[in-house]
Amino acid sequence: MTTFDERQKGFEKKFAHDQELKFKAEARRNNLIGAWAAEKLGLTGDAVAEYQKEVRRADLEEKGDDDVIRKLRADFEAKGISVSDEEIQQQMVEMLAQAINQIEGSAS
Template structure:
């Protein structure tokens, strides 16, 4: 195996690890986001747990974050929770960073 092949294999391995970390961080972010939204919606206990699972599951509708955002937006609108689109997206970004930190500290 040449040095070039070893470097290529190393880059491929790093890419795979980075993608796995991104997937895990997104899943954790969605859980944190569901908890945040449940609190804003005034739900707790088993109902909040079910809501968190619904938020996590909503991410599998399509690629990207828009499906999760739409779920939160729709639920907030239905319960008349005052949060702008910008506030929701900013919270999503902040919680993604928090999820990454949690995963890195777990490792």
Template sequence: MTTFDDREKAYEAKYAHDAEMQFRAEARRNKLAGLWAAGLMGKTGAVADAYAMEVVKADFAEPGPDDVIRKLAADLGNLADEATIRAKMDELLSTAKVQLLDEAK
């Protein structure tokens, strides 16, 4: 096997790893956003966890976070506007990435 082949395989492996980590981070962000929203709605315990899983599942409707934002905005009503939800999701994506990195250690 040539050096070029080795580099190509390494690049492909890195790309696959990065894509998987991004998917996991977004799923974790969605769960954290669901827990945040559940707290705003007064849900706790198993009910909050179940709601968070609904939010995670909502992300499979279309690519990108807009499907999750629409769900959260509809469910939260006057408790949070779309700008607040988007800002919170950006914050939670950073939190999710840190959590995944900590778990990998």
């Protein structure tokens, strides 16, 4: 195997690893944002865990975060809770950072 082949395999492994970490971080972020939204919606107990599943499923509908934002906005509007898209986006950014920290902390 040539040095070039070894480097290519190394890059492929790193890319696959980075994609896996991104998926894990986004899934964890969705759990966190689901818990945050569930609290605002007044959900408790098993309803919180079920709502977190719904948020994770919503994220699989299309690429990007818009599907999660739309779900949360619709759920807040249905309950008459005023939360702006900017607040949802800010929470998602903060929750992603928290999720990454959790993943990095558990990897140590």
